[in-house]
Amino acid sequence: MFEAPIRERWITGDKSYGQISDDICRPIENPPTKAWWGGFTLSFIFFCALVFGLTYSVWNGLGTWGINKTVGWAWDITNFVFWIGIGHAGTLISAILLLFRQKWRMSINRSAEAMTIFAVMCAGVFPIFHMGRVWNGFWCLPLPNNFGSIWVNFSSPLLWDVFAISTYFTVSLFFWYMGLIPDIATVRDRAKTKMTKFFYNLLSMGWNGSMRTWMRYEIVCLILAGISTPLVLSVHTIVSFDFATSIVPGWHTTIFPPYFVAGAIFSGFGMVLTLLVIARKVMKYEDYITINHLDAMCKVVMLTGTIVGCAYITEFFIAWYSGVEYEQYAFINRATGPYWWAYWTMMSCNLLAPQVFWFKKLRRHPNFIFFMSIIVNIGMWFERFVIIVTSLHRDYLTSSWIMYYPTWVEVCIFLGTFGLFFTCYFVFCKLMPTISIAETKAIMPLDQLPIAKKRMAAEAAHAH
Amino acid sequence: MEHHHIEIKQERFEFAAKTKRKLFMLLGIGLLLVIIGAIGEESGMLTNRLWASVLLGAYYTFLLALGGAVFIGIAYLTNAGWNTGFKRVPEAMMQYMPIAGIILLIIFLTGHGNLYEWTENDAMEDPILEGKSTFLNTTFFIGSSVIFFLAYYFFIRRLRAFSLKEDLLEGNDKASAKIFHACRRISAGFIVVFGFTFPVIAWQWMMSLEPHWFSTIYSLYNFAIMWVCTATTIAMFCLWLKSKGYLNNMNENHFHDLGKFMFAFSIFWTYMWISQYLLIWYANIPEESEYFTSRGVGTAIHGGRFEFQFWLNLIVNFALPLLIFMSRSAKRNPRTMIVACAIILLGHWNDLYLMIMPGTVGQEAPVGFIEMGMTIVFFVPFIYTTLASLAKHNLIPVGHPYMEEFAHHEVAVA
Numbered sequence: 001m002f003e004a005p006i007r008e009r010w011i012t013g014d015k016s017y018g019q020i021s022d023d024i025c026r027p028i029e030n031p032p033t034k035a036w037w038g039g040f041t042l043s044f045i046f047f048c049a050l051v052f053g054l055t056y057s058v059w060n061g062l063g064t065w066g067i068n069k070t071v072g073w074a075w076d077i078t079n080f081v082f083w084i085g086i087g088h089a090g091t092l093i094s095a096i097l098l099l100f101r102q103k104w105r106m107s108i109n110r111s112a113e114a115m116t117i118f119a120v121m122c123a124g125v126f127p128i129f130h131m132g133r134v135w136n137g138f139w140c141l142p143l144p145n146n147f148g149s150i151w152v153n154f155s156s157p158l159l160w161d162v163f164a165i166s167t168y169f170t171v172s173l174f175f176w177y178m179g180l181i182p183d184i185a186t187v188r189d190r191a192k193t194k195m196t197k198f199f200y201n202l203l204s205m206g207w208n209g210s211m212r213t214w215m216r217y218e219i220v221c222l223i224l225a226g227i228s229t230p231l232v233l234s235v236h237t238i239v240s241f242d243f244a245t246s247i248v249p250g251w252h253t254t255i256f257p258p259y260f261v262a263g264a265i266f267s268g269f270g271m272v273l274t275l276l277v278i279a280r281k282v283m284k285y286e287d288y289i290t291i292n293h294l295d296a297m298c299k300v301v302m303l304t305g306t307i308v309g310c311a312y313i314t315e316f317f318i319a320w321y322s323g324v325e326y327e328q329y330a331f332i333n334r335a336t337g338p339y340w341w342a343y344w345t346m347m348s349c350n351l352l353a354p355q356v357f358w359f360k361k362l363r364r365h366p367n368f369i370f371f372m373s374i375i376v377n378i379g380m381w382f383e384r385f386v387i388i389v390t391s392l393h394r395d396y397l398t399s400s401w402i403m404y405y406p407t408w409v410e411v412c413i414f415l416g417t418f419g420l421f422f423t424c425y426f427v428f429c430k431l432m433p434t435i436s437i438a439e440t441k442a443i444m445p446l447d448q449l450p451i452a453k454k455r456m457a458a459e460a461a462h463a464h
Numbered sequence: 465m466e467h468h469h470i471e472i473k474q475e476r477f478e479f480a481a482k483t484k485r486k487l488f489m490l491l492g493i494g495l496l497l498v499i500i501g502a503i504g505e506e507s508g509m510l511t512n513r514l515w516a517s518v519l520l521g522a523y524y525t526f527l528l529a530l531g532g533a534v535f536i537g538i539a540y541l542t543n544a545g546w547n548t549g550f551k552r553v554p555e556a557m558m559q560y561m562p563i564a565g566i567i568l569l570i571i572f573l574t575g576h577g578n579l580y581e582w583t584e585n586d587a588m589e590d591p592i593l594e595g596k597s598t599f600l601n602t603t604f605f606i607g608s609s610v611i612f613f614l615a616y617y618f619f620i621r622r623l624r625a626f627s628l629k630e631d632l633l634e635g636n637d638k639a640s641a642k643i644f645h646a647c648r649r650i651s652a653g654f655i656v657v658f659g660f661t662f663p664v665i666a667w668q669w670m671m672s673l674e675p676h677w678f679s680t681i682y683s684l685y686n687f688a689i690m691w692v693c694t695a696t697t698i699a700m701f702c703l704w705l706k707s708k709g710y711l712n713n714m715n716e717n718h719f720h721d722l723g724k725f726m727f728a729f730s731i732f733w734t735y736m737w738i739s740q741y742l743l744i745w746y747a748n749i750p751e752e753s754e755y756f757t758s759r760g761v762g763t764a765i766h767g768g769r770f771e772f773q774f775w776l777n778l779i780v781n782f783a784l785p786l787l788i789f790m791s792r793s794a795k796r797n798p799r800t801m802i803v804a805c806a807i808i809l810l811g812h813w814n815d816l817y818l819m820i821m822p823g824t825v826g827q828e829a830p831v832g833f834i835e836m837g838m839t840i841v842f843f844v845p846f847i848y849t850t851l852a853s854l855a856k857h858n859l860i861p862v863g864h865p866y867m868e869e870f871a872h873h874e875v876a877v878a
Contacts (some may be wrong), residue, residue, distance in 0.1 A: 002872035004545060098540075099728075230712040233735070245746040252747050255680035257739040310659060314680050321599060321667070323592045324679040324751065358652075408837055 003166070009445050010104050013287035018069075020288075020441055024200055024433045025187055027283050032430055035282055050416020051078045054129055062132050064147065064409045071392045071404040076126040077242075078384040079414050082267070083123035083241055084165070084423075085260075085380060090116025090461035091172060091232040091266025094179070095225040104296050106439040107288040111279065112178040112181075112272050114432075118424040119271070120169045122417040129413070157241035164238045169249045181207050182217065183433045224235045243387065250330035250391035259311035263380060266350070267303035269297055270376030275425065277370040279354055279434065288435050300378060302357040308383070309351025326396075333388045338403060342386045349379020470512070470871040474631075474709055474862050479855035484848075490670050491844040497837025509828065515571075515578040516824040517835045520816050521842025522571055523669060524693075526564035527686075528846065531559030531694025532658035533620050534658060536627075537651035541642075543865035546721050546873050549713045552861060555627055556853040560846050564611035567842075569671070570839045571607065576602065579824055582675040593675055605668055612661045619654035623647060624718045630863035637730035639864045645689060662687060679756045680743070685736040689812050692729040692781075695722060696808045701850065703798055703805070711861060713871040716796035720875045723795025726808060737778070769827050772813055780811035813839060 015023070032040075059065055067074055099104040114329050128137050135318040139372070140162050142152045185207035188200035207213060240260035243251035270352050273294070280289040319331040334343045353375050360370075389404050406414075446452060476680030499712050506574040532554035539547050576583040582600045586595045593600065626647050633640040663683030671682050677683075699722040744752045745754055745761075784807050819827040860865060 002869055004866050004869045005637065006644065007543070029789075099724075109652045142571070230731075237735075237739070241743070244743050247749060249749050252743070252749070253680045254682075254740045255684065256743070258684055258735070306656070310663070314663060314683065318678050318680045321596055322593045322677075322751070393672065 003446065010107065010290065010292065010293045010443055011288060011440065011445060011448070014448060015287060015444070016195075017441055017444070021186060021190070021437055021445075023285070023288070024183075024437050024440070025190060026433050027429060027454050028187055028431065029190070029192075029432065033080070033282075036426060037215055040423065040426040041316065043419050043426055046419025047064060047423045048416075048419070049412050050419050052413035053416050054125070056409055057129060057413070058134060060271045062072045062130070063109065065409060066405050066407045066410060068404065069403055070395050070400045070402045071389060073130060074385075074392070074404045075410040075414065076130040078381065080123050080126035081384040081388075082381045083119045083126075083417065084412075085236065085267040085384075086271045087116045087119035087123060087168075087172075087266035087268065088232055088236060088261070088264035090114070092265055093272070094175065095228040095232065097248050098225050099229065102296075103443045104293050106443050107285075107435045108276060108293060108297075109270065109439070110176075110179065110432075110436045111275060111428075111434045112268075113172065113179070114434075115271060115275060116268075117176060118171065118428075118429060120325055121424070124165070124169075124423050125413070125417060125420070126153045154219055157238055157245050160238045161211045161242060164231075164235045165227075168235045171224065171228055171231055171394070172343075173219050174227055175221075178217070178220055178224060179439075180432060181205060181216075182209070182438045183436060185209065186437050187433065222392065233261055236260045243391075243414070248391050249324070249326040250319075250334065250387065253315055255311055255314055259308065259315075262304050262307040262311070263383060266301060266308055266354075267376065267380035269301050269304065270373045270380065273301070273369055273373035274377065275299055276286075277366050277373065279429070281366070283429070283434065284431075285435060291364045291366075294366060294369055295360070298357045298363040298372075299459060301372075302354045305350050305354030305376070309347075312347065312351065313365065330391055330394070333394055334386055337390065337394070339386065339390045339393075341383050346379055346382040346386050349375050350383060353379065357369045369438060466785070468715065470865055470868075472713055472871050473580055474861055475712065477705065477710055477851075477859045479851050480528040482849065485852075487844050487848050490840060494837045494840030494844065497784065498841065499837075501833030501835075501837060505834075509825070510834075511578055512825045513832075513834050514838070515575040516820050516829070517838035518571055518575065518842075519579055519824070520667075520813075520820050520835070521839045522567045522818055522819075524813065524839070525846040526568055527690040527841050528537070528694055528697050529557055529560035529564045530616060530658075530662075531690045532698070533561060533616065533623065533654065534690070535694055535698065536623055536659070537619075539649045540651040542656060543866075545869040546718060546868040547870070548861060548864050549870040550628050550698065550702050550705075550711060550718065551627070551864070552809055552854060552857070552859050553698050553705070553850075555624055555852045557694075557697065557701075557846075559624070559853040560849040562613070562617045563845065565609075565617070569609060569613075572605065572609075579718040580672060580675070581823075582672060596675065597740045599667075600672055608664060608673045609668065612665060615657050615661065616654075619650060619657065622650045626650065627861060628685060628857055630861055631858050633863040636863070637865070638876065643863075644865050670819055673820060674755065674758075677752065677773070678739055678840065679752065679755070681736060681740050685740060686735045688729065688733040689815060691728060692733050693809060694814050695725040695729060696805045697720065697727065699801060700805045700809075703802055705854075705859075706798070713860070713867075718870075719801055719874045720792070720795045721873075723789050723801060723804075726852065727785060727789035727795075730781060730789075730808065734778070734782040737782070737805075758827070760820060769829065770818060770822060771816055773831075777811070777815055777818060780807060781815060784811070822855075 011020075027036075035306055065075065066328075067076075090109070093105045093112045094109040130136055131137055131140075138152065140152060140159065142159075144153075164420040181204055184200050187273075188197060188204050190199040191200055237257040237260065240256035244253060244256035246252055276289050276297075277294065280286050316331050316335075317329040320326075334340075353372065357370065362368050393404055447456070498514075502514070505513070535547075535554040536551060536558065538544075539551065572580075582593050583597070583602055585597070598604075614827060626643050630640055630643050633643065666683040666686035670686060671678065699719065700712060702714060702719070702722070716833060741756065747753075758768075758770075760768035760776050761774055785804060788794055788804045788807070790798065793802070817831070817835065864870075
């Protein structure tokens with residue numbers, strides 16, 4: 001394949017193949033650094049908060065949460081959608097960008113996929129514990145039972161969610177692990193101690209690197225990519241159906257499916273940036289996750305942020321245009337009602353803030369990008385909060401109008417999910433190659449290949 | 465990795481007199497069909513059918529022309545190399561945009577009484593329409609459309625001018641890179657302007673045909689039609705040019721990618737379709753579901769005039785492209801490609817028909833010679849303009865930084 005010289009390079013630092021393996025395996029082979037221990041400990045403390053918050057909720061009941069008869073779900077579903085959204089970037093990067101032949105995905109897909117899996121785990125916590133009696137959680141599966149007429153409601157999008165998300169989690173996990181196998185084998189082959197050799201040998205499933213193994217591997221990866229693409233779209237589409245199929249003003253709007261998907265990509269990339277800006281620095285991966293990568297991701301953030309913003313404006317306009325008073329009130333109440341601050345946080349973080357990425361300098365400034373990624377995370381959390389709480393808290397009966405505030409238990413659980421997320425992420429960083437070794441080698445710039453270097457050296461010698 | 469050298473030669477398309485003659489004949493056939501169709505038609509119905517089919521033809525070609533510009537813009541922004549060699553085709557298509565804009569405006573100025581119910585609401589007997597009158601009024605309608613069309617035209621002219629400059633810069637990498645980056649900036653501006661204005665155009669020109677009804681996804685639905693049909697039309701022009709011996713650097717690999725585009729965006733269209741349909745069907749709020757009941761879905765007018773076409777829409781625009789384009793060889797075979805292209809373009813004709821007719825002609829609207837003929841009448845000037853502007857300048861953007869890459873493009877077997 002010929003490549004135009006104008007194209008950006010995705011590996012810098014004049015690497016050789018051997019160096020790529022060395023660089024990527026370094027964090028696994030060296031003992032954990034102080035920074036790793038610090039981060040891991042902090043995350044684990046938060047994770048303990050999650051365990052505590054959940055235990056407290058189950059022990060004392062959902063009365064410890066701030067939900068009430070009008071706002072029946074708020075914090076939990078907000079966090080659920082927040083984490084599910086974040087879980088979209090991984091599959092997007094590995095499957096959809098693969099279909100679009102975007103080479104810059106190669107060095108970020110592994111950690112983005114890992115992030116997907118951890119984010120979906122965090123998301124799962126909320127609906128399960130919102131059921132109150134978690135031990136009956138399996139009731140949401142269509143299992144034959146002796147309970148009489150208890151049976152799942154197949155026409156409810158909430159049930160579709162159960163199917164979509166469990167399928168998504170399974171396929172993502174599978175896809176991620178498939179991609180890891182050749183790299184695990186690399187780690188196995190480099191292993192120095194018997195323990196690590198045994199451990200990675202077990203995980204590499206007997207990978208031998210033969211032609212036939214690679215062929216099968218590539219076919220399975222392609223099939224999984226093909227399955228993942230509609231799957232990733234369907235997940236957030238169905239999440240949006242949870243709201244849009246209802247007749248609640250502010251929820252029933254046909255743009256929800258694509259708009260939720262765009263928002264999910266937006267928030268997912270926000271989180272990928274949060275993680276990678278730090279990871280590339282701490283793990284010294286600047287030659288693989290280059291400034292060009294950050295630049296490209298910032299563009300995606302800007303694009304999807306603007307799409308989401310365009311959807312906000314569309315919704316607002318059509319609410320007015322529809323002539324339906326309830327719809328009009330719902331939107332005016334969002335912007336000017338008691339939760340106006342949430343609405344304007346959402347607007348400024350999601351539509352306005354990403355516009356700074358029009359400036360190339362800011363797209364290539366890691367510290368600033370990190371700051372912006374936090375803004376995006378905040379904005380997308382508020383988007384879900386605004387949609388859910390402002391539509392619910394003004395019921396059809398004015399006597400039911402109420403406010404919703406989270407209790408400390410809910411806050412504790414939410415912060416705790418960050419603990420779960422980062423604990424998993426730190427463990428992953430330590431045990432597995434965070435950049436795909438095999439795939440990164442495939443996009444080595446042509447003039448950096450050993451053969452090209454040899455020839456250039458020969459030509460230079462000849463010229464003298 | 466070595467690559468063998470592929471020669472990139474400039475080509476010049478010649479708009480043969482024979483082709484022109486054929487186009488004029490086609491125009492004649494279109495007009496004839498309209499006249500035949502008009503014979504014996506009751507006069508009120510005839511006026512409605514004529515105006516509605518005029519709008520269909522004009523809006524369809526407008527979408528394709530504007531779509532050409534969007535295609536160019538997105539190609540620049542995404543650093544796409546696979547479509548460089550045939551970029552003069554969408555570029556030529558977008559030359560029709562100003563003409564299509566003028567035609568649309570003339571249609572509105574002269575035919576609004578037959579097409580847009582809300583323009584007749586001067587007495588304000590309809591309180592719902594009165595509530596919308598800040599948006600749905602002729603002054604705003606015309607004013608905003610003129611501004612939007614002029615804005616598109618501005619970007620189109622700039623993109624075209626820069627693109628033609630590239631030809632002179634073959635071999636001068638620095639200068640052509642400079643032009644390339646200038647084009648990226650223009651494209652960025654264009655796509656933003658397009659993204660925020662196109663929804664308004666869709667609401668005004670299409671959604672307000674049934675002014676009581678509303679749907680937030682409607683603008684995206686229009687965009688989906690535009691996007692899939694643009695890729696299809698580009699593929700059709702390229703197939704035709706190839707059959708005439710042009711576009712020598714283009715081969716089955718490029719058609720493969722165009723086929724993938726048509727495949728993917730047919731599914732994207734379906735996604736828009738199902739989002740709109742399922743959500744409205746599920747909630748079943750009369751103000752919204754009226755759109756589908758008047759198209760023959762639901763119990764009220766079950767088995768109504770449009771029911772067949774309504775479900776046909778899904779088969780032609782989703783099921784067939786899905787099945788045809790599934791295989792690799794289909795996308796690489798010009799014969800299957802041309803059939804699939806025709807299916808998609810006809811399918812979205814049906815799609816636009818269903819968007820326009822029930823609100824303008826009503827439940828009695830037929831698919832007759834008038835509708836078919838009028839579409840031909842509007843497609844001929846579009847094709848003519850495209851071919852004429854192809855002939856006016858070089859066909860191959862030899863100075864484009866991705867041209868070399870285009871010539872070596874290969875879609876790997878996986």
